[in-house]
Amino acid sequence: MSPIVSVLVALIAIAVVAWLFRFLGQASTSNAPFFRDMPYASAFGYILGGAALMGGLWLYLQDGAVFFRWAVQGFAAFAVAGWLFRIFGRVVGTQGSRKLFRSMPLTASFGILTILVYAFAAVFAGVIAPYGQDEIIQGVAANIVPGGDPAIGGNPDFPLGTDQLGRDLLSRLIYGAQNTVGIAFATTCLAFFIGCTFGFLSAVLQGWFDQIFSRAVDVLMAIPSLIFALLLMTIASVWAPQLGIPLTAFMVVIIAVIDSTRVYRLARAVGYNIVVMDYIEAAKLRGEGLGYLIFKEILPNATAPLLAEFGLRFCFVFLTIASLSFLGVGIQPPLADWGTMVRDLAQFVNFAAFAPQVAAAPLLAAGAIALLTVAVNFVVDWMLHRSSGLKS
Amino acid sequence: MSTLLKIRGLKIEGRSDETWNPIINGVDLDLAKGEVLGLIGESGAGKSTMGLAAMGYTRDGCRISEGSVEFDGIDLVNASADVKRDLLGKRIAYVAQSAAASFNPAHKIIDQHTEAPTQHNVMSKGESADDAMDLYERLRLPNPQEIGFRYPHQVSGGQLQRAMTAMAMSCRPDLIIFDEPTTALDVTTQIEVLAAIRKIVEDFDTAAIYITHDLAVVAQMADRIKVLLRGDEVETAETREMLANPQEDYTKSLWAVRSFQRPQKPAINTSATPVVSVRNVTAAYGKIDVLHDVSFDIHAGRTVAVVGESGSGKSTAARCITGLLPPRIGHIEFDGQTLPLSYKQRNKDQLRQAQMIYQMADTALNPRVSIGETIGRPVQFYMGLTGKDKRKRVNDLLEQIELEPTEYFNRLPSELSGGQKQRIGIARALAAEPKFIICDEVTSALDQLVAEGILRLLAKLQDELNLSYMFITHDLATVKSIADEVVVMKDGKVVEQGSKDQMFQPPHHPYTDLLLSSVPEMDPDWLTNLLDQRGVDNIGDAAVKKM
Structure with missing residues (x-):
């Protein structure tokens, strides 16, 4: 058949x-x-x-389906972890937080747990990582296979193996959380600060202010963002040593400005919907100033869509940083970064067919990226669902 | 008479907060062939849910949990989708409240009209189109041959509602469900639609369920009336009997709503300076003038009702007074002083003296700000009170609007009913200690009982604080109950003004007369008499156009 x-x-x-x-x-x-x-x-x-x-x-x-088996086992483990975490949240904490956990779907509790674990790893990287991020350990072979099984080239002392220079992958993964996630978070915050400020101002002032900024944003958005970022990073990599400013600072500003255009669009659209409300008119007629209008009347009503966008934007920024690092202009060695780690070990993916464990090395960093992205989206979905009051 | 629709012990549940909550708790309903049944009740009574259930349909998140719906011997609760598909549109039709939102804006009216007959193989597309023109003529739509080829947005609201009734008629159904078909329309438009619906239902001997909250409307349309309250039936009776002799207390209270009326106040001392004086105001949106040379005065402690249909410029006049729309010509005087045209140039005290209450309390209150803060902000902003003093003043205000301070202070607007929200809007206006308040259609979004409570509160506050109101409304019953003086507007001009007694006594300006005569009365023969008296061509919009 x-x-x-x-x-x-x-x-x-x-x-x-x-x-x-x-x-x-x-x-x-x-x-x-x-x-x-x-x-x-x-x-x-x-x-x-x-x-x-x-x-x-x-x-x-089936015997051959190694990756599928790992995926199912991982999925089950994460589900159980999320479930246990939700039970934990229902018992421990303030009355408000317990109530929150009672109505929480499993996806959201898993997402929150994952984010907490990442945050913990990022903050305490120096304490929990067994080795330094750029430490080339003496007397240890390069490219030790993850899994710690000596029969196929592993080493129980290095459960996730070592990279091509003999650095401990586990330590680099943990430090990667600090570098990649920390920088992504800072960048997203900056992007939101810029985007929301100008977006809300455009919505309230309208007229020429709105026109100038909207058209400027249109121009910026017309350029493919990754290529634009690459171009600017190349320029910045020449300036950085001359000015004595670390390249990472340039990267944060460049990505923040490019991403703030999207935030501007959203903040302006949400703001426009809010400023036509009668309560804004009432506040204007009361004689309230611009600051009160934006911070007390508009911002509280815009938090739900902005938070959702924050989650998504964080993922995009994070992926952009990983992409730039993969392309070689992002976070610079020897700092550990997940994007760089994927690039450095990429050739091992070719072994997937006959030695799954060898191929796992580059997938660890990729998996760390994927997991955080999924977790953030779970949490954002849940928050959107709660704030919009959707029932189905 | 044979029974067409038989509903027994119908229970409907809706899902919210992870549980099923009852919406309808066991209602029976019988409808004979060719009979019109009026379903009335306040919002949340389950009228629309009942109407949809008569088609075997429930909204998303609702379900029929018990009971039976039998249409001409067919069990609609257990019917398969195929059986229902064959019935709906062909033998049971539905006319929604907002025709503008129910037509697909991307297709011509006639294409939407012919869809059901061709789908059900009742007529060919050509036959159905010819039939549509015939129906349009019966419904007295202008240019019946041509109007179907327009898109929905090219047709006025009242005409669209009639086109929708024609569409429901397209397969000559046995039963039509009218869900508040005239609620969103002006009185002069409403009367035309009512006359059209009644005629066509009689012509084809169609049974109908007519859902509305307006008793006077249902009195014209229905043979029998069923009153619902929170998912329970209160009583059912023949229309005349129900109007003459309601049995239950709740029904009596509905009937009594229209009784609130303030006595006419003594004539105004014309030498006194009016609180607000609108002087020869002409205002424009862009280049088109929407107000033409409007003048009227509002004196201390008086209520001036500004009456007119949608588009007459009554809200625009309010925007000119508040300074949101600076007039092109003319000016506004407050206590004899000329106000700056734009609100941006007015000082804090000028802004404080004139406050506004809005039609939609939902959009007038910031949903993220607590009641205490909503009312407290003007107290702090204008009076400079903070801490305990502010709290005390807010509590006093809450007491003035008859809400318990400790209970409501920390609530959000979403935790209040519609009438309570409107009271908070009033309290926010009062917090500024103004002389003058603009009430923009403050009761039109509320149920009648609740609206009357608001009107009584406004009247009480006026007596206590010597406030002046500009009361914008399209509802003449409201005018009758609260106004001292009346200004009638049409197309941006003042048509007539004077004291309330003058306005409700003949002789009237022809437009005022038309407005007054278009308000349905609680007499079941009212529409028949009016049509006999004036003729079909001299009611509603048709008559307005002749002026």
């Missing part, structure tokens, strides 16, 4: 089972709303989901 035919047969089988599932459900529960109001598509979805689950189980038991 060709694969197309077998897929078709499977789909038809699922369709039939779904119909039976709904029909039998309706017959056995008579007028209960669950089966009565169930559209056929939902029934199909249930059965398809069930089939996918069985397929996953089968794949999990």
Whole structure:
């Protein structure tokens, strides 16, 4: 049987089972709303989901599917961690925080846990990392395979292995949190400060002020951001040594300015929606000044969309830094950075087919990036959901 | 008469905060062929939910938990999607409150009209289009041959509502559900739509459920009335009997709402300086004048009602007084002093003296600021009170608007009902200790019982504090209950002004007369008599155009 035919047969089988599932459900529960109001598509979805689950189980038991097995194990471990963390949050803490945890979905509690772990790693990197980030450990081979299994080239003293210069990968990962995440956070904050200030001013003042800044932002947004950043970073790398300012400072400002254009757009749009409200008119007629209007009337009503954007923007900034580092103009060696780590070890991915553990080395840093991005988005989704009052 | 629709013990639940809460708690409903049933109640009574349930439909997040809905022998609760698809649009049709939001703006009206008949294989597209023109003519739409080829935004609100009624009629259904079809319309437009709906329902002997909160409207339309309160039925009776002899206390209280009326105050001392004087104001949005040479005075302790339909310029006049829209010609005097035209040039005291209360309390209060702070801000800003003094003043104000200070001080606007929000709006205006308050349609978004409470409060405060009100409204019943003087506006001009007694006594200006005669009364024969008296062509917008 060709694969197309077998897929078709499977789909038809699922369709039939779904119909039976709904029909039998309706017959056995008579007028209960669950089966009565169930559209056929939902029934199909249930059965398809069930089939996918069985397929996953089968794949999990196959010998060759190493990465899939790791993914499932990781997923389960993270789910359990998130679940335990939520239980912990429900028991410990103030009344308000306990209430928050009671209505929290698992995704959000996992996201918060992950962010806390990253923040902890970033703050206490010097204490918890076994070695320095640029420490080339004497008498230890380079490129030790992660996993600590001597049979395939591992070393139990270095559970995540070493890189091409013999530096401990675990330590570099931990320091990477400090460098990459810390710098990304600072950059995002700066981008928001710039973007929100001008965005709200544009919304309140309107007229020529709005026109000038909006058009300027349009021009900046018309240039592809990564290429623009690359260009500016290249220029900055010449200036930095002359001026004696670290290149990282240039990078923070450049990325913040480029990303603030997006924040400006959002802040202006949100601001425009708020300034037409009657309560703003009431405040204007009361004779309130610009500062009161922006900080007391507009900002509190704009926090929900801005927070959501903050989460997303943080991910983008973070990825931009990793990309720039990967391209060689971002965070400079010997500082540990996840983007650089991926680039340095990238060639090991070629071993994935026959030595999965060797290929894991570059994936560790990539995984750290991915995990934080997912976690931040989970938390942002949850916050958006709460503030918008969406029910479904 | 045979029963068309039979609802028994209907219970509907809605999901919120992770639990199912009852919306309808077991209501029965019977509807015979060709009968019109009026469903009335305040907001939250479950009228619309009932109306939709009659089609076997519930909104997202709601479900029918118990009971049966039987349409012509078909069980709609357990019907499959195919069965419902065959019924809806063809045998059961729905007319929504806002026609403007219900038409698809991207398609011509006639294309939307012919969709249902062709889908249900009732008529071909051509037949249906011809039929549409026939229906438009019956509904007295202007240019019936041509109007269908316009897009929804090219047609006025009242015409669109009639086009939607025609669309509901397109398959000649047995049952139409009208969900507040005239609530968003001006009185002169409303009367045309009412006459059209009634005629077409009679012509085709269609059964209808007419949902509204306006008793006078339902009196014209319905054979029978059912009163709902928070998901329970209060009572059901024939229209005449229900109007003449309501049984339940709640129904009686609904009927009694329109009884609040203030006595006419003595004539004004014309030599006294008015608090606010609008002098020959002409104002424009861009290059188009929307106010033409408007003048009127508001004296101390008086309420001047500014009446007119949407687009008549009554809110624009308020914007000129507050300085949000500086007049092009003319000026505003306050206590005999000429005010700077723009609010930006006025000093703090000038701003303090004139306050405003808004129509939509939802948008007038900052949703992120607590009640105490909302009222406290003007106290601090104008009077310079802080700490304990501020708190005490806010408590006094809350007591003045009849809300318990300790309970409401820390609440957010979302934790209040509509009427309470409107009271907070009043308190915020009072906090500035003004002489003059503009009330912009303050009761039009509220249920009648709640609105009456607001009117009584405003009247009480006026007596206590000798306030002057400019009361903008389109509702003549409100004018009757609260105004001392009335200014009638049309197309940016003052048509007529005088004391309330003068205004409600003939002779009137023809436009005032038309406005007055278009307000539905609680008499079931009112619309019939009016049509007999004036003829179909001399009511509503058609009559306005002739002026």
